[in-house]
Amino acid sequence: MTPPRKQFVISRNDFQNAGYISSYIKKELKKAGIDKDVIRRVVIAAYEAEINVVIHSYGGMCEYVMDEESIRISFKDHGPGIEDIERAMEAGYSTATKDAQEHGFGAGMGLLNIRNSADDFSIRSSEKGTQVAIRIRLRKQP
């Protein structure tokens, strides 16, 4: 049976393990028999958000909760926060380091891609940290 809830810790600049959580979630969704296209949307959103915590924060955590209808994934980090969320949502705007770019990220498309992949998306940020919440319906709409 699919575990309905699980928490993970994400470490700052941990590019070796970035993607582990999204990979875990993908396996659980496959086991639950979810449609491939839906799984892809979930893991694209989750992976981008996971990478964001690795690149931009002092570290944080991820939790997901799944039920029959949908999966909710939340990411909370310990700061330093996003100075201007509106600008951060613009395509191409990035504050990522060269290191992040060498790993193939930090082109300023992550938040936009998360929002476009999710059915519901919210983001809150202060200098104490950023919270991103995603909900994606697990059944294709007729």
Added chain:
Amino acid sequence: MKTSEMVTLLQATVFTTNHYDETLEIKYAFSGDLMSDALMVLRNAPSEFFESGVLITGNVTMQSVRTAEMLDFPIIILTRDKIPSKPVIKQAEESKVMLIGTRDVMFSTSGKLYEKNIRGFSDLTV
């Protein structure tokens, strides 16, 4: 085109020796070093594009393997003689992603495959 034909065409090295399917039929490819670009551009591509597709990249980090895994690409072609580290090869094998390498640069790799009727995402959407 089968994986084995692609390996011959590109004079490629197979790094994931514990995970190699020479009979897999390849029809599509995406080229790029920016993994976030692949995740963005291919978000709405049909499943067949990934399942019969290859990710061509010069990005030899763990994140190219993770990106292929998330998108369901069974193969990554590393260009320009890039050598993956042992942890990257191990992760590729665990993620069931074949990792192969060629001396060709990304342009030539893509061109050689296109010449053999391997197509890109924009060819599907035009």
